[in-house]
Amino acid sequence: MIKNVKRLSSFEVENLKKCFSSTSFEQSFILTYEGQIPTIGFVLLRGTIELLKKNKIVMVIPPGFLLGAHQLIKNEVTEFSYRLVSPSEILVLQKSTILQILQDRGSEIYSIFSH
């Protein structure tokens, strides 16, 4: 399994939806470039994400995976570029909200980000 790509249970996804809003993308788009720190963490709700390394597809990610959040919190660069390949819907995880969740500790979704 690729590091920092985490499969979430449907229960976890539903809990994340209570704290974060989702956004639709109509076109293919690179969410994060290889070697950069993601500006947002995200969970794919609909569509497909390709993980690319040196422009080669390493993995195709279906809905239900958490991506980028770990690197966002730790200010770490990603090993891959994350590219949306079809009209997609993603749950946008903003750094401020994640930091707040980690600080408050009491939230149901704390454990998603604390590991």
Next chain:
Amino acid sequence: MASESKHNCENCISKAKGIFCHLEHEELSEVNNHKVVNIYKKGQVIFHQGNPPFGLYCIATGKIKVTKVGNDGKESIVRLATGGDVLGHRSLFSSENYSASATALEDTTICFLDKKFIIKAIQDQPSIALNIIQKMSREMGMAEAKSAAMFQKNVRERLAELLLSLGKTYGVKEAQGLKINIKLTREEIASMIGTASETVIRTISEFKDEGIIKQDGKIIYLLDEEALLDVANISF
């Protein structure tokens, strides 16, 4: 760590021109904790026209072109941005998708702050809002001037005005003249003044023949700014 220190807001070389210029140590450290710093290579897209905004981009170093693709599929440069400028602010506050794309013209260091943080920072520190308003006002002024020039000025005047404006922002004084320290293709220049690249090439040749400018590859030197001001029909 050296890289962390380099990207610390306190040491940012564009701090004085940025929206956080009035913040004290403690507030700046909040910005530091929340920001994401990335280096975009030449040609990398920072955001795409039509996509939703998630936050604000503050340019630390480098140069960016902001472009818009029209219904005919043609791309035109709306504006250029450099250290101290912000990107994505209009879409962020209007809650609209990006009306233009931003692309790095050279290796560029950009700090990203998410929307939630920016809104809270503005509520806590109104000086940030004032600085953003100031930047927006300047951009609106430039957009109005550009729009008026399209109708009121000919290509020669528009090109002269653009060269003066680029000289003001990116100019570096050198023995041979004011070096415009940004590499733009003829097509990019043409898209900025609303003409064909062939017309730009012809007009640049005229300026060279008249001794107003000189060229070294893609780099343009302004040799006679007074003469350019006359051609541009403006006074700075």
